[in-house]
Amino acid sequence: xxxxxxxxxxxxxxxxxxxxxxxxxxxxxxxxxxxxxxxxxxxxxxxxxxxxxxxxxxxxxxxxxxxxxxxxxxxxxxxxxxxxxxxxxxxxxxxxxxxxxxxxxxxxxxxxxxxxxxxxxxxxxxxxxxxxxxxxxxxxxxxxxxxxxxxxxxxxxxxxxxxxxxxxxxxxxxxxxxxxxxxxxxxxxxxxxxxxxxxxxxxxxxxxxxxxxxxxxxxxxxxxxxxxxxxxxxxxxxxxxxxxxxxxxxxxxxxxxxxxxxxxxxxxxxxxxxxxxxxxxxxxxxxxxxxxxxxxxxxxxxxxxxxxxxxxxxxxxxxxxxxxxxxxxxxxxxxxxxxxxxxxxxxxxxxxxxxxxxxxxxxxxxxxxxxxxxxxxxxxxxxxxxxxxxxxxxxxxxxxxxxxxxxxxxxxxxxxxxxxxxxxxxxxxxxxxxxxxxxxxxxxxxxxxxxxxxxxxxx
Numbered sequence: 001x002x003x004x005x006x007x008x009x010x011x012x013x014x015x016x017x018x019x020x021x022x023x024x025x026x027x028x029x030x031x032x033x034x035x036x037x038x039x040x041x042x043x044x045x046x047x048x049x050x051x052x053x054x055x056x057x058x059x060x061x062x063x064x065x066x067x068x069x070x071x072x073x074x075x076x077x078x079x080x081x082x083x084x085x086x087x088x089x090x091x092x093x094x095x096x097x098x099x100x101x102x103x104x105x106x107x108x109x110x111x112x113x114x115x116x117x118x119x120x121x122x123x124x125x126x127x128x129x130x131x132x133x134x135x136x137x138x139x140x141x142x143x144x145x146x147x148x149x150x151x152x153x154x155x156x157x158x159x160x161x162x163x164x165x166x167x168x169x170x171x172x173x174x175x176x177x178x179x180x181x182x183x184x185x186x187x188x189x190x191x192x193x194x195x196x197x198x199x200x201x202x203x204x205x206x207x208x209x210x211x212x213x214x215x216x217x218x219x220x221x222x223x224x225x226x227x228x229x230x231x232x233x234x235x236x237x238x239x240x241x242x243x244x245x246x247x248x249x250x251x252x253x254x255x256x257x258x259x260x261x262x263x264x265x266x267x268x269x270x271x272x273x274x275x276x277x278x279x280x281x282x283x284x285x286x287x288x289x290x291x292x293x294x295x296x297x298x299x300x301x302x303x304x305x306x307x308x309x310x311x312x313x314x315x316x317x318x319x320x321x322x323x324x325x326x327x328x329x330x331x332x333x334x335x336x337x338x339x340x341x342x343x344x345x346x347x348x349x350x351x352x353x354x355x356x357x358x359x360x361x362x363x364x365x366x367x368x369x370x371x372x373x374x375x376x377x378x379x380x381x382x383x384x385x386x387x388x389x390x391x392x393x394x395x396x397x398x399x400x401x402x403x404x405x406x407x408x409x410x411x412x413x414x415x416x417x418x419x420x421x422x423x424x425x426x427x428x429x430x431x432x433x434x435x436x437x438x439x440x441x442x443x444x445x446x447x448x449x450x451x452x453x454x455x456x457x458x459x
Contacts, residue, residue, distance in 0.1 A: 008254035025217040029226035032069040033093035034078040038274035040260040040267040049106045066109040100277040121211040134244040138174040140186030140199040149240040156232040206237040224251040258301045287402045288313040294360040326386045333382035346370040
């Protein structure tokens with residue numbers, strides 16, 4: 001079954017046909033490292049982590065590039081406020097970014113290029129744009145001439161409106177047209193700079209992504225992704241730069257994620273309504289955050305509330321409990337035929353929904369429907385059927401990573417408490433035993449009394 005993706009460029013779902021058979025070249029816009037990452041960033045990186053994992057499951061080899069913008073106006077401003085150099089701030093925040101994505105169980109990209117490490121390629125690309133007549137230099141600044149690129153606005157949908165927006169974003173008397181955007185910024189006193197044919201300066205924001213795409217993925221790539229807030233001006237400008245330089249289509253499929261909202265407003269540092277990844281991880285496990293962010297279609301907005309996160313946490317616990325219980329099943333098998341029939345149906349629907357523009361919400365709904373169905377028949381499922389279910393859930397988890405598969409080492413103090421509780425139970429001191437059970441629960445572990453003994457597992 002073919003995979004269909006919604007292409008922001010064409011505004012419709014299209015069959016995914018990579019340039020090279022079974023190889024996907026994918027670029028996802030990464031962070032500007034001036035501060036800690038928030039939940040809105042997490043959604044984009046988790047969505048594309050799952051898309052990448054699913055493509056791998058379908059037999060594709062994915063070459064993924066996520067850039068690091070480590071020189072920018074925001075970085076310079078923030079570093080000045082903190083009394084440190086922009087380089088020091090960028091290096092520190094880059095480390096924190098990697099800590100966050102690792103904690104969220106996001107698999108590493110193939111490459112994480114930095115803007116400051118791509119200066120030669122950026123300069124070379126700007127020189128080509130000037131040579132091709134699409135860019136011009138004024139007193140050490142270099143601008144892209146939007147009017148020269150006739151397809152400008154094709155991604156955001158309206159050329160004239162895009163030009164008006166461009167005029168509002170950056171007013172500069174040096175520009176020939178208010179909508180023209182900066183490729184190279186002339187150095188200001190005290191700011192980081194690099195030598196160039198136009199004098200000391202640094203790259204504009206948009207040009208780095210075009211240069212990195214050319215360097216690591218080629219002139220035309222399969223998938224380019226990011227948040228919907230990047231459609232204009234960032235991705236629109238990337239198209240203009242790249243296609244003006246190469247004369248070839250830049251991206252075959254544009255994929256954009258919806259915004260995480262609080263009270264109906266986009267989560268953003270500029271609005272002061274953001275929730276840092278690190279803060280949420282102190283209260284919820286990574287598996288819960290991953291589940292929360294993909295229980296809604298990736299193109300739709302998500303409302304962040306404690307209630308919604310708690311609902312996802314409860315769902316994650318139900319799934320984990322079901323998965324853990326599978327290892328202990330050894331029923332009479334009278335429910336096997338019925339359960340295996342439902343399993344087959346669930347597998348088919350899971351693939352159907354994931355092939356339809358990575359519809360994670362519907363795919364996960366089928367998983368939870370199967371769990372509810374099978375839970376009612378647990379006592380009559382044989383070990384053989386339980387293994388088939390477990391194998392399927394492990395496959396699903398390779399894509400979503402919302403289960404804890406490996407048994408975590410139980411701390412000695414928890415084991416000692418469990419032993420003390422068991423002793424009290426044998427002495428029929430059930431009230432005292434229940435108090436210890438509650439203490440164990442408060443420390444994040446659950447006691448389960450089985451026929452063959454007591455089991456401890458992390459909640």
